[in-house]
Every structure is written in structure tokens, then in C-alpha cells.
Amino acid sequence: MKELKPLSTTAPVASITTDAPDDIPRLKTILTRINRLRHILRELKQQGFHLLPNSRRLKIQPVYRPTLGDPYGTVPSITLSGVWLEKNGFNSSGHIRIIPFNGLIIICKDDNQQQTQQQAD
Numbered sequence: 001m002k003e004l005k006p007l008s009t010t011a012p013v014a015s016i017t018t019d020a021p022d023d024i025p026r027l028k029t030i031l032t033r034i035n036r037l038r039h040i041l042r043e044l045k046q047q048g049f050h051l052l053p054n055s056r057r058l059k060i061q062p063v064y065r066p067t068l069g070d071p072y073g074t075v076p077s078i079t080l081s082g083v084w085l086e087k088n089g090f091n092s093s094g095h096i097r098i099i100p101f102n103g104l105i106i107i108c109k110d111d112n113q114q115q116t117q118q119q120a121d
Contacts, residue, residue, distance in 0.1 A: 041104060054084070078105075 049055055062074035089109055090096065097110040 038102065041102070045103075056084075080107075 063077040
């Protein structure tokens with residue numbers, strides 16, 4: 001089993017392991033694309049995300065979630081809703097993948113039900 005080192009990000013990332021030698025080139029391609037994405041996002045952040053067409057600015061709201069250690073605790077909450085989601089291919093009852101990435105949250109359609117179900121188990 002070969003182990004690939006994770007990309008350096010602000011959040012800890014588990015290392016990727018694989019038994020199949022065919023997966024190594026595919027994973028290298030994915031890591032290269034992630035590095036390109038990181039570069040593009042850094043440029044967008046410097047120039048301003050407001051330049052993106054159809055970008056939206058939302059307020060992160062606190063949601064009260066009491067725990068044993070803190071009965072008055074809050075956690076951040078983001079709610080997305082609207083016709084604009086459907087216009088962009090995010091339909092009711094569909095699945096999404098949420099990827100936290102260097103101070104960003106990437107939201108993608110996740111049409112692969114089998115993989116999603118395996119990860120939930």
C-alpha cells in the first residue's frame with residue numbers, strides 16, 4: 001500500500017492510501033488540479049469575489065446548540081435556499097458534496113449515490 005502526502009491546507013487533511021497501482025496516476029492528476037484550483041482561488045480572493053458573475057454574499061448566523069460543557073453554546077450556520085439553486089442544477093432531494101478548502105467552502109452536486117452511501121456507513 002502506497003501513501004500519498006496530503007496537500008498543505010489550513011485544515012488537517014487525512015493522507016490518501018490506495019492498494020490499486022492504477023489509482024496512483026489518477027490521484028496525482030487530481031492533486032495537480034487541486035493545486036491549480038488553489039492558485040485560481042488565491043487570485044480571485046486578491047481581486048475580489050464580487051467580480052464573479054452571480055456571486056452571492058450571505059451572513060453567517062449563530063445557531064444555539066447546547067452541549068454538556070456549554071449549555072449556551074453557538075455554532076455557525078449557513079442556509080442556502082432559492083430558485084437560483086434549481087437554476088444552477090441543485091434540485092430538491094438531490095445530494096451535494098461540501099468541501100472545506102483554505103477558507104472556502106466548495107459545494108458540488110454529488111450524483112454518485114453508491115459512494116455517498118458507503119461513506120455514510
